[in-house]
Amino acid sequence: VNAxxxxxxxxxxxxxxAPEVDPTTIDPSGDLRDELDLDSMDLLNxxxxxxxxxxxxxxxxxxxxxxxxxxxxxxxVRRTSGAPA
Amino acid sequence: VTVVLRACRPPPxxxxxxxxxxxxxxxxxxxxIRHPAARTRFVxxxxxxxxxxxxxxxxxxxxxxxxxxxxxxxxxxxxxxLAISCSGTRGLVVAGVATAVSGLGVDVERTDRxxxxxxxxxxxxxxxxxxxxxxxxxxKRVSAIVLWTGKEATAKARGVGLRSPLRSLEVDPxxxxxxLLGTRQARTGHVIAVAVAPPDVAATVxxxxxxxxxxxxxxxxxxxx
Numbered sequence: 001v002n003a004x005x006x007x008x009x010x011x012x013x014x015x016x017x018a019p020e021v022d023p024t025t026i027d028p029s030g031d032l033r034d035e036l037d038l039d040s041m042d043l044l045n046x047x048x049x050x051x052x053x054x055x056x057x058x059x060x061x062x063x064x065x066x067x068x069x070x071x072x073x074x075x076x077v078r079r080t081s082g083a084p085a
Numbered sequence: 086v087t088v089v090l091r092a093c094r095p096p097p098x099x100x101x102x103x104x105x106x107x108x109x110x111x112x113x114x115x116x117x118i119r120h121p122a123a124r125t126r127f128v129x130x131x132x133x134x135x136x137x138x139x140x141x142x143x144x145x146x147x148x149x150x151x152x153x154x155x156x157x158x159x160x161x162x163x164x165x166x167l168a169i170s171c172s173g174t175r176g177l178v179v180a181g182v183a184t185a186v187s188g189l190g191v192d193v194e195r196t197d198r199x200x201x202x203x204x205x206x207x208x209x210x211x212x213x214x215x216x217x218x219x220x221x222x223x224x225k226r227v228s229a230i231v232l233w234t235g236k237e238a239t240a241k242a243r244g245v246g247l248r249s250p251l252r253s254l255e256v257d258p259x260x261x262x263x264x265l266l267g268t269r270q271a272r273t274g275h276v277i278a279v280a281v282a283p284p285d286v287a288a289t290v291x292x293x294x295x296x297x298x299x300x301x302x303x304x305x306x307x308x309x310x
Contacts, residue, residue, distance in 0.1 A: 021120075030117075033123065044207065
């Protein structure tokens with residue numbers, strides 16, 4: 001997927017996990033925990049939804065590198081282009 | 086091990102007496118947190134942790150030097166023999182301090198949330214079997230939250246965070262009981278897990294379920310290495 005599609009997919013997952021917030025208003029370089037008041041279970045829930053939507057497996061060791069919208073979008077673009085986990 | 090709990094004020098109120106004991110860096114960090122609830126929880130949690138350490142060390146809360154490891158675990162550069170940990174969720178923060186251990190982890194979760202669906206991503210085969218034996222869906226839901234909380238506390242105590250596979254941080258609900266590590270009655274609807282890592286054991290976890298359907302407090306367990 002390209003960056004726009006990755007961002008759209010991420011926002012869909014974030015809206016499902018935290019329906020009370022609008023992910024388009026957050027700082028893309030801010031920590032998702034602080035921007036959306038997500039905890040670690042929420043974040044793993046987001047990761048799980050990204051896996052389902054994009055058909056990729058995201059190992060837990062990669063999740064510390066997905067703290068922000070920008071980091072997550074870059075990761076998803078890289079992984080869906082065939083780069084190894 | 087001493088664990089203290091404190092209810093969070095409804096955001097966006099941040100208590101000025103809490104802000105006063107924070108360091109300049111912590112106040113800067115708090116100001117950068119945009120979500121009001123997350124900001125309130127950070128300030129309340131850090132102030133609680135500082136006051137707890139101050140009580141144990143006989144110093145002033147504002148004078149304590151707190152540092153953070155790369156993935157966020159707080160530690161005390163001036164008191165290397167003291168292990169600390171804190172956690173927060175909606176409405177409640179928890180802080181702990183321990184001596185004579187190599188690591189301490191505390192974690193708190195609300196029981197009214199939907200947990201991550203229990204599967205092999207974060208549960209071992211034995212844990213999944215245990216959850217499958219829950220008598221009803223609500224008990225299973227709360228039990229999954231209890232498991233998660235125990236794993237988070239264990240990961241913190243071991244100093245691995247959630248970088249290590251959650252499946253390997255197996256929590257055995259039917260395991261050998263250990264003494265409950267000092268907790269007080271929490272607000273109804275929270276589960277609190279406290280894990281310590283003695284030098285020769287991976288981690289031992291105990292948890293305290295307050296008002297959780299299907300769980301009578303205290304529940305004690307051990308984890309496997």
